[in-house]
Amino acid sequence: MSSTSSTLPWDVQRLPRAEGRVFLITGGNAGIGYFIAEQLSTAGATVVLGSRDPVKAEVAAVSIRARVTGAQVRAVRLDLADLSSLRTAVESLDVECLDAVVHNAGVALDDPPRRETADGHELMFGTNHLGHFALTHWLMPLLSAAPAARIVTMGSFAAKSERLDLDDLQSRTDYRPKRTYGRSKLAQMYFGLELDRHLRAVDSTVASVLVHPGGALDSLTPSRPPVHRRTAGARLCGAPAALLVQGKHAGAWPAVRAVLDPTVCGGQLWGPRVFSLRGKPQREPVWIHLADTSVAVRLWDASCDLTGVDVGTIPG
Known part of the structure; x- marks a missing residue:
């Protein structure tokens, strides 16, 4: 990407139009996923909410339709913890x-x-990483049929301080919930980068991009009843934190840019501008430990074995 294109202004309130395009958001019924879906709906795209809870997904779809005139939004049942589904x-x-x-x-x-x-997989690793790994396999024909599709992986700042234990990916030996969560997100991010290397090797039109939301708190997130309600007390308690972090509506901005901005390229990492914690989305350097391709390759091979699918069979 040229230095000129990388500095083009990006207005989070004035998104490029996306009529005729179809986007799937996993976990689109709540949290950051809901706001990704709402914002992409304002661009005129057809947005599909993937959720394991059809009732919550329909509530989210109703909320988006109420806020976005003419929104094209629907839901599909998607349970990443059940690979067979x-x-x-x-x-x-x-x-x-x-x-x-x-x-x-x-x-x-x-x-x-x-x-x-x-x-039989540890729940966070099995859902956050292996579920998305297997889902990508089944989605690849549809993505390859689009002119220039994007696979956008939502990482986490929690992964920045973690390192994978390739001999204990399932946290059977030493289970600590917060660490296991961070490692599951790190595995997702390794996968997103390795996936782009596979895509480039076959000259695919699909690109894989990493994003992270920075610090995104419920207390700083605008209300979207009944999907999300922010009380007056939560607003007051969260006000001091706004100097450093942001709400989940803003945490959605890097993913929305990765989907819509034609200057975004595969293999990149996008996050908030201010200390990677808050603000408008910008490209940032890929974290040093994520550049270790030997870890990425070993994780890829292990993921193929654990899921029974081979994401490497990518249409050219």
């Missing part, structure tokens, strides 16, 4: 091509005990 979920999209998927959904546990998915 993902092929059917992709078939239920009922589209000829997909212009972008935002891998946003995630599980974050604060306390023991260790929990597992239906497939």
Whole structure:
């Protein structure tokens, strides 16, 4: 990307138009995923909310339609913790091509005990990483059928201080919830970069981009009842934090830019401008430990074995 294109102004309130394009947001019924979906809807795209809870997804869709005139939004049942269900979920999209998927959904546990998915994988690693890894496999034909599709992976600042234990990816030996969550997000980010290397190797039109939301708090997030309600007390308590972090509506901005901005390229990392914690989205250097391709390759191979799918079979 040229230095000129990388400095083009980007207005989070005036997004490029995206009529005729279809975007899938995993976990689009709540949190940052909801705001990604709402903002992409304002651009005129058809937005599909992927959620394991159809009722919550429909509530979110109703909220978006109420706020965005003419919003084209619908929901599909998507349970990333059940790998056997993902092929059917992709078939239920009922589209000829997909212009972008935002891998946003995630599980974050604060306390023991260790929990597992239906497939016997540690819940956070199995959902946040392996679920999206397998979903990408099933989505690839639809993404490859689009003119220039994007796979946008939502990482986390929690991953910046973590390192993967490739001999204990499932946290069987030493389970600490916050660390396991950070490592699951780190695994997602390694996958997003390695995926782009695979895509470039076959001259694919699909690009894989990493983003992270910085610091995004509920107390700084505008109300979207009944999806999200911010009380007066929460607003007051959260006010001092606004100097350093932001709400989830702003945490959505890097992902929205990664989907819509034609200057964004595969293999890049985008996050908030101010100390990577708040502000408008900008490109930032890929974190040093994420540049270790040997870790990425070993994780890729392990993920193929654990999911039973080979994301490497990418249409050219």
